[in-house]
Amino acid sequence: MSLSADLAAALRGDAQADRVVPPTGFTVSLTVFTAGAMAFLAVFAMALSLATGRLADRWGSELARSATVRISAPAGQTEAQVQAAVRVLQTTPGVASVRVLDEAEQRALLEPWFGPDLPIEALPVPRMIDVVEEGRGYDAEGLRLRLAAEAPGAVLDDHTRWRRPLIQAAGRLRALGVVSAVLIACATAAMITLAANAALAANAQVIGVLRLVGARDNYIARAFVRRFTLRALTGAAAGTVLGMAAVALLPRASAEGGFLTGLGFQGWHWLWPLIIPPIAAVVAFWATRIAAFRSLRELM
Amino acid sequence: MIELNDVSYSYGGGELLSGIDLTLAPGSFHFLTGPSGAGKTTFLKLCYADLLATAGRVSAFGQDARAMGRDDIARLRRRIGVVHQDCQFLDHLSVTENVALPLTVSGRDVVAEAENLTSLLSWVGLGDQGDSLPPQLSGGERQRAALARAVIMAPEIVIADEPTGNIDWEMSLRLLTLLVELNKMGKTILIATHDLNLIRTAKQQVSARVLRIHNRGIQLAGADL
Ligand SMILES: Nc1ncnc2c1ncn2[C@@H]1O[C@H](COP(=O)(O)OP(=O)(O)O)[C@@H](O)[C@H]1O
Numbered sequence: 001m002s003l004s005a006d007l008a009a010a011l012r013g014d015a016q017a018d019r020v021v022p023p024t025g026f027t028v029s030l031t032v033f034t035a036g037a038m039a040f041l042a043v044f045a046m047a048l049s050l051a052t053g054r055l056a057d058r059w060g061s062e063l064a065r066s067a068t069v070r071i072s073a074p075a076g077q078t079e080a081q082v083q084a085a086v087r088v089l090q091t092t093p094g095v096a097s098v099r100v101l102d103e104a105e106q107r108a109l110l111e112p113w114f115g116p117d118l119p120i121e122a123l124p125v126p127r128m129i130d131v132v133e134e135g136r137g138y139d140a141e142g143l144r145l146r147l148a149a150e151a152p153g154a155v156l157d158d159h160t161r162w163r164r165p166l167i168q169a170a171g172r173l174r175a176l177g178v179v180s181a182v183l184i185a186c187a188t189a190a191m192i193t194l195a196a197n198a199a200l201a202a203n204a205q206v207i208g209v210l211r212l213v214g215a216r217d218n219y220i221a222r223a224f225v226r227r228f229t230l231r232a233l234t235g236a237a238a239g240t241v242l243g244m245a246a247v248a249l250l251p252r253a254s255a256e257g258g259f260l261t262g263l264g265f266q267g268w269h270w271l272w273p274l275i276i277p278p279i280a281a282v283v284a285f286w287a288t289r290i291a292a293f294r295s296l297r298e299l300m
Numbered sequence: 301m302i303e304l305n306d307v308s309y310s311y312g313g314g315e316l317l318s319g320i321d322l323t324l325a326p327g328s329f330h331f332l333t334g335p336s337g338a339g340k341t342t343f344l345k346l347c348y349a350d351l352l353a354t355a356g357r358v359s360a361f362g363q364d365a366r367a368m369g370r371d372d373i374a375r376l377r378r379r380i381g382v383v384h385q386d387c388q389f390l391d392h393l394s395v396t397e398n399v400a401l402p403l404t405v406s407g408r409d410v411v412a413e414a415e416n417l418t419s420l421l422s423w424v425g426l427g428d429q430g431d432s433l434p435p436q437l438s439g440g441e442r443q444r445a446a447l448a449r450a451v452i453m454a455p456e457i458v459i460a461d462e463p464t465g466n467i468d469w470e471m472s473l474r475l476l477t478l479l480v481e482l483n484k485m486g487k488t489i490l491i492a493t494h495d496l497n498l499i500r501t502a503k504q505q506v507s508a509r510v511l512r513i514h515n516r517g518i519q520l521a522g523a524d525l
């Protein structure tokens with residue numbers, strides 16, 4: 001019999017085969033609880049992974065596509081240097097567009113700090129040029145050198161200085177989420193193996209009788225596998241629902257600043273946690289199956 | 301059906317059986333006697349591959365026990381009905397379910413065999429006890445339930461380990477009658493017992509050979525029995 005057929009059989013069940021092994025006591029609640037708790041944690045690991053993934057993507061794409069050139073020069077030279085910098089930028093491969101911010105825009109940028117009545121003309125405020133990249137982007141070092149030659153007061157701020165470690169951190173967090181998910185799966189497998197071994201040991205005499213009357217290992221293993229698979233599925237389903245509810249009830253971080261996207265699921269990502277219960281069932285299936293065959297061979 | 305060639309069995313405590321040659325022919329009726337601890341149970345276990353000989357060759361239905369995989373052994377157990385010394389019931393199942401256990405574990409539809417099961421239970425005189433749990437049965441009833449379970453798969457060989465071990469004489473005779481009936485139906489029978497009265501009674505009903513474990517070997521007992 002193929003394994004997928006076995007898994008299907010494990011879920012479908014066989015009333016007669018089920019009666020053959022007596023109820024396995026405390027291992028029932030142990031398995032349901034473990035699967036539930038692990039599924040709950042898995043929902044958070046998944047939310048963390050997805051949220052940091054979103055963060056990394058946003059920082060990686062949106063921010064990376066734009067840069068700013070700031071020009072601070074003695075009063076008389078500013079306009080000339082702005083023009084020079086724009087010429088340099090327009091002839092730089094990888095730059096899609098160049099736009100000098102006008103006074104109103106600069107005022108809007110500074111308004112939060114200095115209020116609406118800032119006499120911007122009278123201040124030595126640097127001029128800003130917005131640069132949008134295209135394709136694989138421009139060569140930042142080359143651009144810096146050319147700007148230094150043509151417009152000594154120009155400073156290229158390409159965000160990478162602070163962007164890179166943030167993207168790295170987000171990537172690490174995402175990897176951490178994935179590692180957590182794997183660890184959760186392994187811990188679930190370990191706990192279910194322990195519970196299954198306890199159940200098998202408690203039923204050594206029953207198993208001996210079954211062997212004596214001609215039961216194949218596969219038949220005996222299935223009786224245990226079915227139980228533990230169903231329990232893990234039930235527990236994990238409950239844990240997943242609770243975990244999703246808990247995530248849904250988290251305060252929206254985006255309301256505060258928009259910088260963090262919040263540790264939630266967005267849109268169709270809400271479907272992702274639904275794979276947790278089937279995965280728990282598969283983990284339980286294998287853990288119990290391996291434990292059962294091992295102890296059957298030991299029992300003779 | 302079952303053939304032993306130069307079979308020995310030893311364990312940590314020493315050699316229990318040695319140099320045994322024996323053939324159980326189809327339709328034969330054998331008793332196996334010997335003092336307690338002589339190795340009767342061990343010998344029977346070698347026959348249904350619950351133990352492996354430490355030397356020599358045991359074959360059942362032409363298949364070498366040593367070469368059998370675990371699934372082969374399971375299949376062998378369906379062809380050899382065994383009444384175990386301690387019966388080996390599942391106490392959480394009813395007597396009927398216990399008797400049907402070989403059918404259940406071999407994937408047969410027990411419901412379809414319900415009639416069979418009922419007539420088998422009344423054949424062993426347990427028609428009314430089908431719903432009881434094994435611990436509620438008396439010693440003799442347990443032995444008869446074990447016999448019913450041993451024959452439910454219509455095995456070619458029936459092996460019984462001290463089937464009259466702790467039951468009264470009247471009940472022993474009933475059990476013997478059932479075994480003799482099975483032999484007349486063509487089954488090969490092997491019974492371990494130290495009950496000489498039972499053997500004498502049986503010899504009046506059926507031509508049985510008596511084997512005795514002596515000095516770790518097996519000899520054919522003479523007419524002195
Ligand atoms: N694997 C084993 N380990 C320890 N003792 C054993 C083993 N096999 C058999 N024996 C011992 O060998 C003796 C014979 O056992 P058994 O076959 O049950 O004899 P019988 O059925 O004739 O009373 C017993 O004393 C038993 O304890």
Ligand SMILES: [Mg+2]
Nearest residue numbers: 340341342385
């Ligand atoms: Mg014995």
